[in-house]
Amino acid sequence: MTGIIVYATKTLKTFYRRRGAFLSTLLVPLFLVLFYGFMFGKVFFGGTEITLNIGVVNLDQGVQFAGNFTLNLGEYFKAMLLNTSKTFNETDGRSRFTLKVFNYSTIENATRAFENGTIDGFIVIPKNFTLCLISNESISIYAYGDPSDYVKYSTFTSICRELAISFSLRGRPIVGVEEKSLTIKRKTFTYFDISAPGMILFGLLFVTTSSAHVFASEREHKLIDRIVMSGLSPSEIILGAFIAMFAVAFLQSMLCFSAALTLKACMVGSIPEAIVVILCMAMFQVALGLLVSIYAKNTKTAENIAWMIVAPIMFLGGIWWPIEWMAEPFKTIGKVFPPSMGCELLRAIMLKGATIFSEKGLITITSLIALSIAMLIAEIYLAKKHIFKPR
Known part of the structure; x- marks a missing residue:
């Protein structure tokens, strides 16, 4: 030695x-x-800010209780995403992204917006979202995006997973994230x-x-x-x-x-x-x-x-x-x-x-x-x- x-x-x-x-x-x-x-x-040390546009399609039918009260946990999930958008923009000083959220009524509308470049990905909340959760059953949301857009896709899916974990920690069963690939070539890097x-x-x-x-x-x-x-x-x-x-x-x-x-x-x-x-x-x-x-x-x-x-x-x-x-x-x-x-x-x-x-x-x-x-x-x-x- x-x-x-x-x-x-x-x-x-x-x-x-x-x-x-x-x-x-x-x-x-x-x-x-x-x-x-x-x-x-x-461009120098400050970097350039990238806007991440996320669409939301809430198909959750909710559950109706006595007294015409309807519980729709999909709306709660969407509200959490909107709140995340504000927090993400205001407090994440190191981030190069600004998060914006758009609402769509159908998957077809969200897909067209994605193809037109209006949004960079969208979340679909399934129709039995509330029913599964109040029945103590696990359920997944769907994250549609383009994996070839490395930077935005990884950030988008990461936000989805963090939201799912945060939503699950509120005394409800685990909410999973299932990624859906939409192959449209975009390069933001x-x-x-x-x-x-x-x-x-x-x-x-x-x-x-x-x-x-x-x-x-x-x-x-x-x-x-x-x-x-x-x-x-x-x-x-x-x-x-x-x-x-x-x-x-x-x-x-x-x-x-x-x-x-x-x-x-x-x-x-x-x-x-x-x-x-x-x-x-x-x-x-x-x-x-x-x-x-x-x-x-x-x-x-x-x-x-x-x-x-x-x-x-x-x-x-x-x-x-x-x-x-x-x-x-x-x-x-x-x-x-x-x-x-x-x-x-x-x-x-x-x-x-x-x-x-x-x-x-x-x-x-x-x-x-x-x-x-x-x-x-x-x-x-x-x-x-x-x-x-x-x-």
Whole structure:
């Protein structure tokens, strides 16, 4: 363990002395995030306010009691939504949304309003709403919206769920929310929202090229013999170099991620889960760079090989646009790159509220970690042949 720390420290010091590479690795990706954030984001730190228009269709027939008294809990639910609208507008200073509520008599009218763009989604309260609740039976309301409109849809369904929970806590059975998809393509997110996840991967590509310099630089400056004579094992050298460059990747990616969030990049999902994906991508890119470094005889060769690897990822890996936007042949090619899996998962977390615990999320995380470990094992084996070879 001491040997790993010693070599990690040495690698960091060597990388820091290469001021040009050190600063470009950290600052160029950060500059791109800042530039795109100001140019294509939510406009400076205040952001732009988005109006969320919600329709309500109350089909609840209510229950009539003696004395011509009719209880309609659907109207109570609608009143809660109107009250939420006032509270949401007045007190949620951090929100970028203003909530407006519209009443419709039929689902057809609400659907037409949705298709015309008057509302962004609508809630349908079923006709047996009151009857089920006073009979101590659970009941669901229906939330109609467009899942492709990531930002508004996630906010709309979140409000529906919060209302249902709040209504249920008033001594009544649980009110559920059943989501209904209306597929009308609307995009309310900015180009910066789309490209911010890819920019983080783009920054990690710089770490790949920097990692490719580690052993190539030692070989170029005739320091390989010193490494061999230091008494460090191949595993200590590889793991030490990996830890050092992973620290650089962590610092760089967190700078870019923090800058993206500061500039109001869309963040629907969990920030900790997004960080997990970023760290898995960082592991892969560092391990990939070190693999190149073991073979390269000098830094120029290392850099050329590294850029031959990262260039296709840069254009086909979903960095500047989602892979599904590309034409079919390029889409298929793009999905071959493991980093593109991480980039698409990060984009799904930030724009759609996806989770790493979904089937796709677990496959992506497991693949990136497994490939990183496989490359490290291969590097330890290759180090014995190319660095510790008999002289």
